[in-house]
Amino acid sequence: xxxxxxxxxxxxxxxxxxxxxxxxxxxxxxxxxxxxxxxxxxxxxxxxxxxxxxxxxxxxxxxxxxxxxxxxxxxxxxxxxxxxxxxxxxxxxxxxxxxxxxxxxxxxxxxxxxxxxxxxxxxxxxxxxxxxxxxxxxxxxxx
Amino acid sequence: xxxxxxxxxxxxxxxxxxxxxxxxxxxxxxxxxxxxxxxxxxxxxxxxxxxxxxxxxxxxxxxxxxxxxxxxxxxxxxxxxxxxxxxxxxxxxxxxxxxxxxxxxxxxxxxxxxxxxxxxxxxxxxxxxxxxxxxxxxxxxxx
Amino acid sequence: xxxxxxxxxxxxxxxxxxxxxxxxxxxxxxxxxxxxxxxxxxxxxxxxxxxxxxxxxxxxxxxxxxxxxxxxxxxxxxxxxxxxxxxxxxxxxxxxxxxxxxxxxxxxxxxxxxxxxxxxxxxxxxxxxxxxxxxxxxxxxxx
Numbered sequence: 001x002x003x004x005x006x007x008x009x010x011x012x013x014x015x016x017x018x019x020x021x022x023x024x025x026x027x028x029x030x031x032x033x034x035x036x037x038x039x040x041x042x043x044x045x046x047x048x049x050x051x052x053x054x055x056x057x058x059x060x061x062x063x064x065x066x067x068x069x070x071x072x073x074x075x076x077x078x079x080x081x082x083x084x085x086x087x088x089x090x091x092x093x094x095x096x097x098x099x100x101x102x103x104x105x106x107x108x109x110x111x112x113x114x115x116x117x118x119x120x121x122x123x124x125x126x127x128x129x130x131x132x133x134x135x136x137x138x139x140x141x142x143x
Numbered sequence: 144x145x146x147x148x149x150x151x152x153x154x155x156x157x158x159x160x161x162x163x164x165x166x167x168x169x170x171x172x173x174x175x176x177x178x179x180x181x182x183x184x185x186x187x188x189x190x191x192x193x194x195x196x197x198x199x200x201x202x203x204x205x206x207x208x209x210x211x212x213x214x215x216x217x218x219x220x221x222x223x224x225x226x227x228x229x230x231x232x233x234x235x236x237x238x239x240x241x242x243x244x245x246x247x248x249x250x251x252x253x254x255x256x257x258x259x260x261x262x263x264x265x266x267x268x269x270x271x272x273x274x275x276x277x278x279x280x281x282x283x284x285x286x
Numbered sequence: 287x288x289x290x291x292x293x294x295x296x297x298x299x300x301x302x303x304x305x306x307x308x309x310x311x312x313x314x315x316x317x318x319x320x321x322x323x324x325x326x327x328x329x330x331x332x333x334x335x336x337x338x339x340x341x342x343x344x345x346x347x348x349x350x351x352x353x354x355x356x357x358x359x360x361x362x363x364x365x366x367x368x369x370x371x372x373x374x375x376x377x378x379x380x381x382x383x384x385x386x387x388x389x390x391x392x393x394x395x396x397x398x399x400x401x402x403x404x405x406x407x408x409x410x411x412x413x414x415x416x417x418x419x420x421x422x423x424x425x426x427x428x429x
Contacts, residue, residue, distance in 0.1 A: 001144045001281075001287045003425055005322060005393050036148060038183055038279060040324055040389050045400040046340040053239045054189040058222030058232070067215050067236045072353050079344030089344070093353045096339045096406075101389050103183050103244050105279040107148050112277045114188040120239075134398045136324060136391040138287075138425075139146055144287050144424075179291060181326055181422060196382045197332040201365030201375070210358050210379045246326050246387050248422040250291050255420045257331040263382075282289055 003138040004032050011130050012123035015074065016065045016094070020055045021133065022118045025104075026111060028135045035109050037139015041102045041119070044132045047091035049098035049122035052113065064122075068094050074126065091124035098122065106139075146281040147175050155266035155274050158217065159208045159237070163198045164276065165261045168247075169254060171278045178252050180282015184245045184262070187275045190234035192241035192265035195256065207265075211237050217269065234267035241265065249282075289424040290318050298409035298417055301360065302351045302380070306341045307419065308404045311390075312397060314421045321395050323425015327388045327405070330418045333377035335384035335408035338399065350408075354380050360412065377410035384408065392425075 008024045025039060043050050053059055071094070078089020104119065105112045113119070123129060151167045168182060186193050196202055214237070221232020247262065248255045256262070266272055294310045311325060329336050339345055357380070364375020390405065391398045399405070409415060 001146060003287060003323060005391060037146060038281075040391055042389075042391050042398055044398060044403070046338060046403040051239045052189060052243050054223075054235055056223065056226045058224070058226040059235050059239070062222035063215075063232050063236050064239060067240065070214065071356065072349075079348035080340075080342065081344070083342045083344040089349050092340055092345050093349050096337045096345075096350060097353065097384065098240065099242060099385060099388070100338050100403075102242070103185075103246050103389050105148060105183055105185050105277050112185055112187060117187070117189040117243075134391050138324075144289060180289060181424075194382045195332060195386050197366075197378055199366065199369045201367070201369040202378050202382075205365035206358075206375050206379050207382060210383065213357065241383065242385060245385070246328075246389050248291060248326055248328050248420050255328055255330060260330070260332040260386075 002141050006135045008133050008135055012128060014123050014125045014127045014129060016068055017123045018060045018064060019121045020118045021121050025119055025135060029106055029109055029137060032137050033141045034137050034139050035142055036107050038103055038105050040136040042134040043100040043121060047088055047095050047125040048100050049095055049124060050100055050102040051098060051120055052117050053120050054116040055118040088126045091126060094124040145284050149278045151276050151278055153274060155272050157266050157268045157270045157272060159211055160266045161203045161207060162264045163261045164264050168262055168278060172249055172252055172280060175280050176284045177280050177282050178285055179250050181246055181248050183279040185277040186243040186264060190231055190238050190268040191243050192238055192267060193243055193245040194241060194263055195260050196263050197259040198261040231269045234269060237267040288427050292421045294419050294421055296417055298415050300409050300411045300413045300415060302354055303409045304346045304350060305407045306404045307407050311405055311421060315392055315395055315423060318423050319427045320423050320425050321428055322393050324389055324391050326422040328420040329386040329407060333374055333381050333411040334386050335381055335410060336386055336388040337384060337406055338403050339406050340402040341404040374412045377412060380410040
C-alpha cells in the first residue's frame with residue numbers, strides 16, 4: 001500500500017463559480033501510477049466547496065446558485081462583515097454547509113463516478129481567486 | 144494493511160427516498176474479515192445522497208423531505224430541465240448539496256456509529272431506480 | 287503504513303454550538319507520531335455536524351445559526367417530536383444535511399488547512415451534551 005500527496009491549482013471567478021476538476025484528478029491518478037484505492041480531495045480555504053454534479057450549464061450556471069441565494073444571499077448583511085470589514089459572509093456560510101472535503105474510490109485507475117457525475121470545486125468567494133486542492137492518493141500501484 | 148473494493152445494490156422509490164444501508168455495510172465488513180479501519184462509501188449517480196440519521200419514521204418520511212422542499216421544491220422550474228427535457232432539477236440540486244461520499248471508521252469489526260445513528264442512502268430522483276454504492280474497505284484483517 | 291484509532295471528548299452547550307476542534311485534532315496527530323497521511327473524523331450521534339470554517343465570532347455566533355434557522359427552525363413542529371416526545375427535530379434535520387464525517391490530509395505532521403480555516407464540531411441538539419469524535423489516523427510515522 002502506498003501514499004502520495006499532490007495538489008492541483010487553478011484560477012476561479014468567484015461568486016459560486018463551479019469548476020469541473022474531474023480531469024485534473026484523473027490526471028493525478030494516472031501520473032502517480034495508482035490502480036486501486038482512494039483519492040481524498042481537500043479544498044484549502046474557508047470560502048470553498050467540493051461535491052459532485054452532472055456538469056451541464058443549467059445546473060452549473062443557474063440552479064445551484066439559485067438554491068444558495070435562498071439560503072445565504074450575497075447582498076444580505078452578515079455579522080462576519082463587522083469582524084473584518086469583509087463582504088463575503090454568504091461565501092463562508094455556503095462553504096461550511098457544503099463542505100470542503102471529498103473522498104472518491106478508484107478501480108483500475110478510474111474513478112467510480114456515474115456516467116453523468118463529475119467532481120466539482122466551488123468558489124463561493126466574492127472575487128476571482130487562485131485556488132489549491134490537496135489531492136492525497138493511496139492504495140495499490142502498478143507493479 | 145489491506146484494501147478491498149466491494150459494492151452493494153438495491154432498488155429505490157425516488158423522490159427523497161431514504162434507505163437505511165447500515166446492515167448492508169456491516170455485512171460487507173463482516174464478510175471481508177476486516178477488524179479495524181475505515182469504510183468509504185460512494186454513491187454512484189448525480190441524484191443521490193449519503194449521510195447519517197436517527198432512522199425513525201418522522202424524520203425519514205416527513206421532516207427531511209420538508210426541509211428539502213423549502214430549498215429545492217420538486218414542482219419548480221429548473222434550468223436543468225431545458226438542457227435535457229428532464230424533470231429532476233430538484234434532485235440534482237439536493238444531491239450536490241448533501242454530497243454522495245461518506246467515510247465511517249470501524250473498530251473490532253463494528254462501525255463507530257452512535258446508538259441512534261444509522262447510515263442512509265438518499266435517492267432524490269423523480270422515479271424508482273436501481274442503485275449502486277461503492278464500499279471500499281481498508282485496514283487490518285483478522286489474523 | 288500504520289493505522290491508529292483514537293477519540294476526543296468535550297462538553298457542548300447545544301443549539302448549534304460551534305466548537306473549534308483543530309487543536310485537539312493536531313494534538314492527536316502529534317502524540318501519535320504520524321507525519322504524512324489522513325485523519326478521518328467521525329462525530330458520534332445523530333444531532334452533530336463536522337465541517338470547516340473561518341472561526342471568528344460573527345460566523346460562529348450569528349451567521350451560521352441564521353442560515354440554519356431559515357432551513358429548519360428550532361421552534362417549528364417536526365414529525366420526529368411525535369415519535370419520541372422529543373423536541374429536537376430541527377437538530378436531526380440540520381445534522382443529516384451538514385454531515386458528521388470529515389477527512390483532512392496532513393503533511394509534515396500539519397493539517398493542510400488554509401490560514402483562516404479551522405475544523406469545527408457542531409452540536410445541533412437542544413441541550414448541553416458530552417460529545418465524542420472518533421479520530422482515525424493513518425499514513426506514515428516518524429522513523
